[in-house]
Amino acid sequence: MTRRYATLLPILFCLPAAPALAQPAIGSSPCISSTLNGTYQLYLNGRQTTAAGVVTKLFQAVGTAAFDGLSKVTFTMTANTVTTSQSFGAPLVYSGTYSLQSNCVGAINITNGDTATFTLESTNQGKSFAVIGSDANYAYNGSGNVQPATCPATLSGVHEFSANGNSLSGASAAGVLDVAGVLQFDGQGNLTANWTQVSNLTSTAIAATGTYSLNSACLASATLTDTAKNKYAVSLSIYSTAPDFALAVTSPQLLFDGFGSAAQVSTGAGCAASTLNGSYGSTLNGGVAPAGILTKLVRAAGAVTFDGQSKVTFTMTSNAVNGSQAFGTQVVYSGTYSLQSNCQGSINLTSGDTATFALVAFNIDTATQTARQFTLVGTDATYAYNGNGNVQPSACAASTLSGTWPFSASGSSLSGSSITGPDDVAGVMQFDGQGNVTANWTQASNTATANVSATGTYSVTSACLGTITLTDTASNKYVGSVAVFGATAASFHLVTTNTQLIFNGNGGVANVNPGQAIGNAASYLPDETPAGSVFSIFGVNLATGVGQPTAVPLPTTVLTTTVTVNGEPAPLFYVSPTQINAQMPEDIKPGVAAVIVKNGSAMSNAAAVMIPATGTPGIVVYGNNRAVVVNQDGAVNSPTAPAKVGDVLVVYFTGGGPVNAAGPLVTGAPAPSGLSPVSGTNTVKVGGVDAIINYMGLTPLGIGLYQANFVVPKVAAGDHPLVITISGQNSNNPLIAVSN
Numbered sequence: 001m002t003r004r005y006a007t008l009l010p011i012l013f014c015l016p017a018a019p020a021l022a023q024p025a026i027g028s029s030p031c032i033s034s035t036l037n038g039t040y041q042l043y044l045n046g047r048q049t050t051a052a053g054v055v056t057k058l059f060q061a062v063g064t065a066a067f068d069g070l071s072k073v074t075f076t077m078t079a080n081t082v083t084t085s086q087s088f089g090a091p092l093v094y095s096g097t098y099s100l101q102s103n104c105v106g107a108i109n110i111t112n113g114d115t116a117t118f119t120l121e122s123t124n125q126g127k128s129f130a131v132i133g134s135d136a137n138y139a140y141n142g143s144g145n146v147q148p149a150t151c152p153a154t155l156s157g158v159h160e161f162s163a164n165g166n167s168l169s170g171a172s173a174a175g176v177l178d179v180a181g182v183l184q185f186d187g188q189g190n191l192t193a194n195w196t197q198v199s200n201l202t203s204t205a206i207a208a209t210g211t212y213s214l215n216s217a218c219l220a221s222a223t224l225t226d227t228a229k230n231k232y233a234v235s236l237s238i239y240s241t242a243p244d245f246a247l248a249v250t251s252p253q254l255l256f257d258g259f260g261s262a263a264q265v266s267t268g269a270g271c272a273a274s275t276l277n278g279s280y281g282s283t284l285n286g287g288v289a290p291a292g293i294l295t296k297l298v299r300a301a302g303a304v305t306f307d308g309q310s311k312v313t314f315t316m317t318s319n320a321v322n323g324s325q326a327f328g329t330q331v332v333y334s335g336t337y338s339l340q341s342n343c344q345g346s347i348n349l350t351s352g353d354t355a356t357f358a359l360v361a362f363n364i365d366t367a368t369q370t371a372r373q374f375t376l377v378g379t380d381a382t383y384a385y386n387g388n389g390n391v392q393p394s395a396c397a398a399s400t401l402s403g404t405w406p407f408s409a410s411g412s413s414l415s416g417s418s419i420t421g422p423d424d425v426a427g428v429m430q431f432d433g434q435g436n437v438t439a440n441w442t443q444a445s446n447t448a449t450a451n452v453s454a455t456g457t458y459s460v461t462s463a464c465l466g467t468i469t470l471t472d473t474a475s476n477k478y479v480g481s482v483a484v485f486g487a488t489a490a491s492f493h494l495v496t497t498n499t500q501l502i503f504n505g506n507g508g509v510a511n512v513n514p515g516q517a518i519g520n521a522a523s524y525l526p527d528e529t530p531a532g533s534v535f536s537i538f539g540v541n542l543a544t545g546v547g548q549p550t551a552v553p554l555p556t557t558v559l560t561t562t563v564t565v566n567g568e569p570a571p572l573f574y575v576s577p578t579q580i581n582a583q584m585p586e587d588i589k590p591g592v593a594a595v596i597v598k599n600g601s602a603m604s605n606a607a608a609v610m611i612p613a614t615g616t617p618g619i620v621v622y623g624n625n626r627a628v629v630v631n632q633d634g635a636v637n638s639p640t641a642p643a644k645v646g647d648v649l650v651v652y653f654t655g656g657g658p659v660n661a662a663g664p665l666v667t668g669a670p671a672p673s674g675l676s677p678v679s680g681t682n683t684v685k686v687g688g689v690d691a692i693i694n695y696m697g698l699t700p701l702g703i704g705l706y707q708a709n710f711v712v713p714k715v716a717a718g719d720h721p722l723v724i725t726i727s728g729q730n731s732n733n734p735l736i737a738v739s740n
Helices: none
Strands: 037-049 055-068 072-082 086-100 105-112 116-123 128-134 139-146 156-169 172-186 190-199 202-214 219-226 231-238 245-251 254-262 277-288 296-307 311-321 325-339 344-351 355-364 371-379 384-391 402-415 418-432 436-445 448-460 465-472 477-485 491-498 501-508 518-520 534-540 561-565 572-575 579-583 591-599 607-611 648-654 682-686 692-698 706-711 718-726 735-739
Touching: 037 072, 037 128, 037 231, 037 245, 037 254, 037 418, 055 086, 055 156, 055 172, 055 231, 055 245, 055 254, 072 245, 086 116, 086 231, 105 418, 116 139, 116 402, 116 418, 128 402, 128 418, 128 436, 128 448, 139 402, 139 418, 139 436, 156 245, 156 355, 156 371, 156 384, 172 254, 172 355, 172 371, 172 384, 190 219, 190 371, 190 384, 202 231, 202 355, 202 371, 254 355, 277 311, 277 477, 277 491, 296 465, 296 477, 296 491, 296 501, 311 491, 325 355, 325 477, 325 491, 355 384, 384 477, 402 491, 402 607, 418 501, 436 465, 448 477, 465 491, 534 591, 561 572, 561 579, 648 718, 682 692, 682 706
Parallel strands: none
Antiparallel strands: 037 055, 037 139, 055 072, 072 086, 086 105, 105 116, 116 128, 128 139, 156 172, 156 254, 172 190, 190 202, 202 219, 219 231, 231 245, 245 254, 277 296, 277 384, 296 311, 311 325, 325 344, 344 355, 355 371, 371 384, 402 418, 402 501, 418 436, 436 448, 448 465, 465 477, 477 491, 491 501, 518 534, 534 579, 561 591, 572 579, 591 607, 648 706, 682 718, 692 706, 718 735
16 A cells, blocks of 8 residues: 655635734634624613612513614514513513624613614624613613524423512512522423512522413413412413524512523433532622612622532622621632432522522533533522523633623622612623723613723633733723633633722623634634644634745745744744634644634734643545545545445544654654654544555654555445544544545
8 A cells, every 4th residue: 555645735724814903813803893783682671769779660571673784673572661660561662773892892872762863782703791870760770692593393391590689569669589499381381480589688599380482472471379379370482493483471469570492302311410510600690679669788709519429519709788887808618419300409508698599400411411500599598599501611721711892781889888879881891811901891889870981901711710910991990800701712701899889790702713713724613632633723804915925844934924832932824814723733732722823013912822741633625525635546425426335545634643753743843754743543434334444644744744555444325424532532524525
């Protein structure tokens, strides 16, 4: 058998470029009005309070928000209000105009149905938005998520929900409620509900049954009757096929609103203690509000760790107003937890605090049967609590927070140890990936708003917990705690304090986490770039034009562009304004690394990339997902040039990981001329059938390129997916053609 090899194939790195912006940025894409386009689930919450913090009016609504992608927006809602009387289930339509700036923050001006102004922010590539604002009666906060293209035909299975609201006495708000529970839909219009509601230091369990209906606009309604014969009206607005939904619940004695999500797929196994396993970025919020007036509060952010058996630990930064201000206190609470088959359970804390929480796990990963999220409500001797958690990334660094991150939050204004009223906050933080941050936000209290601009520094630990310090233009100082969450590190929990204000909420990257814009140059998958492999960077203004070296060793500067990984220059294959292909330095250690692009004197944000310790193969592709494979006769495999069973083929890939090198491996220089096989266990499958491997390793004299020489197994004629596995990591699965 003749061994074939090639220098790095041009198809690996030559892609068209697009016009650039002024500042280089990894993963950046500016927002415009069309970023928000289509129909979104809508949740809108409003209130009016006195100077003493007494709630005098309440508003809650769920429905849809329709953005036309140009300038017009319409809110269509079912609203519940408590003013001089209770008014539940009223249809409302508000319309007006909207705009978005390049940093994904803008405004909505409602002129029909109401006169109101909102600060608007877009996140998750325009799939989600948040608003705060006011009209003549209420201070508002709200959010939306894009609806599915096809609404579910029915609701079925167990769905968790968590909510906040108020107990009522006629037209008066008598207290504050925190709620968590489950809804069980039977798929035929029948509904069972079980929830725990906490008001001040009292927890009450509610069990109810009823019926529901769902329409083609992704809106649903339900009626429930509990065991004490209390009746409830429920409105739902669906925003995924799982489904996830916003909900509003009313009765003459209470109203609350929040969000729900599928706890488990209908065919999945029931929950158990093992459903919660690992560390979750979390918030824990407590308060006491006798007669509906908040007199004590605590806001904490950090991590909650479940051992998958029975033990749980809260490690958090706590901020309390309880007779005095006590901010930045490190606390550790521990105890036990349990989960029933319907994903409801409890937490009992016995160390650091004595507290009991109702617990709900949801968003179950069907492959691992572990929950990605949880919610809780409960009490200790001082506070009534609500909280939630989301699975954390495997590791973080300062460069994990990079680029534009809109955030929204709720909080309270302070005067010493007194809580003087509620505040809603929405804005944006701009992280440079290297420890510097700029923040701009709007805070609304009753019908008044204020704009704040601040700058400062931040840090993030490897455990994905961080701190932020800010100083605004009036020299007010703020200290914040963050807990990064989500598999792609695209969101964070946030608690921020100063002596006049405390607020907590969530933030999310405006488009994608910049680290997700760096990937294997063949598969384009992020976090699959081991040392020595070829990787791609996507962004804006990364280079002044298109450039490609013509000689080896590869240069570390092409045109005016350089790339560094943890400060070490990376050799460049190709640069353009929107894409760079480079080699990961051979001596980069596994773990989180910071990637920075410099175009002339202008420097990009730093982006975090996970360097794997083992191979993460990505097969080079061309055309419509065809593998770059050389047939035994030297032709490139294609439908018109298929291989035969028994032929020896060569497939090219990158990301092969460690090798038993035939000589020194020098970054940017050709690989040794001898064979350098990969050290990880490996397989090649064609159409799911194992192939005999003659060689898998570095392509001799290539740079960052690997090849696998294999024998076509006995498979039927036609196209078959080709998959390489190294150390248990599967490649992408492009097609090869096989004839009889």
